[in-house]
Amino acid sequence: MIDRAAIPATPVAWTGARRIIRSLYPPIDLFEDIAAPEDWPLLISAEQKTNPRLMETIGNLDLVPAARRVGGAGASYLMAPFTHVSPDRPSRFTNGGYGVLYAADRLETALAETIHHHERFMARTAEPEGWTSQFREIVLDVNLWAHDLRGDPARFGEALTPDSYVESQAVAADLHAAGSDGIAYPSCRQPDGECVALFYPDLAANPVQGRHLDYHWNGARVDLYREPGSGAVYRIKVIA
Structure with a gap:
């Protein structure tokens, strides 16, 4: 078991970090609106009178402290990971009871992380070979004091087990409850890659859509990715 008190807190400031999300998730009007976040509860109350399905779009706004909400252009990319959570969608640093925004230090790292999870999803389906889901790259800045799991695998390896989230979720739950900004950690899928798990949306800024x-699913793994805008196709190198 990892000693939570032994995890150092380190400043992490990345300009141009990368996040990859499914393209099927549209922007959420409330978060993109010019209204200030402190006015959102009143707007929601008024809108619900004519749109009873509104909360399905917005998610659970109560999961984000009012002082840590962000609005304006691109805010959907920062808010949605915290308002749309479910125990049915756990991840490395949450059991689904609270939101986490994951970002990588560069595109190659984000690709490796998302391709791994997409492969696991596709392996559970009977989908034939072919081009599958569409994704979009989000470029953003992150700035936080992160509890840092990088650089000491002997101490922190339990939280970085590639295919088990038991210890990582337990560590993250304690840190989240204690008011941590989030966690910096080495990518489990890309050698030399680094990632952050943010516990609040206001720790990221300037999100813009990239590529x-x-x-492409070949029946066993994702072997290619394509940029539809340019038509360029790239082969995914298998990492032993």
């Missing part, structure tokens, strides 16, 4: 991406 659209398609992943």
